[in-house]
Amino acid sequence: MNTFGQTLGLTIFGESHGVSIGAVLDGLPAGVAIDWDAVNQEMARRAPGKNKLSTTRSEKDAFEIQSGFFNGHTTGTPLCAMIRNGDQHSQDYDQLRHIMRPGHADYSGKIRYGGFNDYRGGGHFSGRLTAPLVFAGAIASQILASQGVVIGSHILHLADVTDKGFSPLGESTATLQALKGETLPVLDKEQAAKMEERIVAAKNDLDSVGGVIECMVTGLPAGLGDPFFDSVESCISHMMFSVPAVKGIEFGDGFALTGLRGSQANDAFYYDDGVVKTKTNHNGGINGGITNGMPLIFRLAVKPTSSISQSQDTIDTDTQENCQLVIKGRHDPCIVQRAVPVVEAAAAWAILDVWLSAKGRCL
Numbered sequence: 547m548n549t550f551g552q553t554l555g556l557t558i559f560g561e562s563h564g565v566s567i568g569a570v571l572d573g574l575p576a577g578v579a580i581d582w583d584a585v586n587q588e589m590a591r592r593a594p595g596k597n598k599l600s601t602t603r604s605e606k607d608a609f610e611i612q613s614g615f616f617n618g619h620t621t622g623t624p625l626c627a628m629i630r631n632g633d634q635h636s637q638d639y640d641q642l643r644h645i646m647r648p649g650h651a652d653y654s655g656k657i658r659y660g661g662f663n664d665y666r667g668g669g670h671f672s673g674r675l676t677a678p679l680v681f682a683g684a685i686a687s688q689i690l691a692s693q694g695v696v697i698g699s700h701i702l703h704l705a706d707v708t709d710k711g712f713s714p715l716g717e718s719t720a721t722l723q724a725l726k727g728e729t730l731p732v733l734d735k736e737q738a739a740k741m742e743e744r745i746v747a748a749k750n751d752l753d754s755v756g757g758v759i760e761c762m763v764t765g766l767p768a769g770l771g772d773p774f775f776d777s778v779e780s781c782i783s784h785m786m787f788s789v790p791a792v793k794g795i796e797f798g799d800g801f802a803l804t805g806l807r808g809s810q811a812n813d814a815f816y817y818d819d820g821v822v823k824t825k826t827n828h829n830g831g832i833n834g835g836i837t838n839g840m841p842l843i844f845r846l847a848v849k850p851t852s853s854i855s856q857s858q859d860t861i862d863t864d865t866q867e868n869c870q871l872v873i874k875g876r877h878d879p880c881i882v883q884r885a886v887p888v889v890e891a892a893a894a895w896a897i898l899d900v901w902l903s904a905k906g907r908c909l
């Protein structure tokens with residue numbers, strides 16, 4: 547199934563080198579006035595071909611609304627948006643019909659779909675399918691913002707360069723919003739130039755780099771989520787592994803919690819003018835799968851781009867022999883900075899789904 551969500555259904559469709567890609571958003575509340583300029587801004591943050599750190603494929607990522615929006619408001623029935631593809635170089639992919647890129651989905655996709663998958667540009671597996679995800683998330687984040695929820699992210703690590711982490715007790719809305727204007731969003735501004743240098747160096751070596759994105763969600767009330775299968779961690783993780791190249795997630799202190807004692811890892815409660823807070827936030831705003839009212843924090847591992855131009859060992863499925871592959875084409879030397887708006891959008895959609903499920907489809 548290519549649909550995500552319990553109360554709010556998101557279906558994404560299309561192939562990177564097909565006519566179009568798009569999304570169907572089902573279950574949105576009726577009567578929401580959407581700020582389309584803000585949606586366009588989010589699309590532009592993710593769009594390819596903007597600078598030397600990204601693929602040179604140039605796409606406008608303009609969307610055409612097909613349904614679900616009438617007289618300035620959502621109708622509450624499925625909202626469908628279509629995004630046309632315009633700058634495909636499909637000949638770059640001719641050899642990839644039968645020569646499998648290591649690290650990409652060529653082989654697994656070929657087996658899954660019996661060889662009928664559209665392999666051009668990675669087809670339906672392409673990072674291009676994150677454009678409809680951003681479209682959906684941009685709408686979800688507007689709805690969440692009306693309830694006081696803010697989502698922001700930065701690059702915590704890129705190759706061997708490290709930014710300072712988010713303050714676990716929360717960052718201001720101004721800080722989270724300001725990060726959205728940056729190509730390499732970091733808190734310690736000196737790290738951006740070093741990160742850029744690592745991406746350019748990898749590209750010059752016909753290679754790629756990966757990193758870690760840290761995401762924070764502020765303004766969530768306590769009590770959202772469910773204890774087991776639909777825990778907030780489960781819902782967010784389910785969504786985040788839909789972002790191509792994401793290979794890991796941790797909440798709060800995550801794996802580092804394993805090195806602490808209980809006395810160090812527990813987040814002590816206190817009343818702050820009648821509001822329940824915790825003095826630390828090692829658990830990332832979630833206890834028992836349910837939000838506790840503190841900022842939600844998670845980190846994602848993003849792998850280095852698999853399509854590199856060095857010669858690599860692989861297989862030819864036509865001849866059933868081992869062979870060498872030199873990939874042609876226009877690939878991102880680093881996915882991390884391109885994935886930042888995608889992660890925020892994906893978080894917005896997953897959290898709005900949790901919210902509407904908890905509150906019986908209502909805000």
Ligand SMILES: Cc1cc2nc3c(=O)[nH]c(=O)nc-3n(C[C@H](O)[C@H](O)[C@H](O)COP(=O)(O)O)c2cc1C
Pocket residue numbers: 601649650651668671672673674676789790791792849851852853876877878881884885888
């Ligand atoms: C925004 C974005 C851009 C991407 N750009 C590329 C790219 O240019 N070349 C590439 O090989 N992979 C790229 N990827 C990653 C692949 O789509 C992904 O590695 C592939 O679908 C296999 O999925 P997996 O890595 O999650 O196993 C990109 C991913 C995202 C989110």
Ligand SMILES: C=C(O[C@@H]1CC(C(=O)O)=C[C@@H](OP(=O)(O)O)[C@H]1O)C(=O)O
Pocket residue numbers: 562593594601602603605634635638667668671672673674677790875876877878
């Ligand atoms: C098109 C986008 O990114 C693409 C993601 C991608 C991949 O394999 O994931 C491979 C490249 O595709 P192509 O070879 O067609 O240029 C990227 O350009 C986009 O982000 O909109």
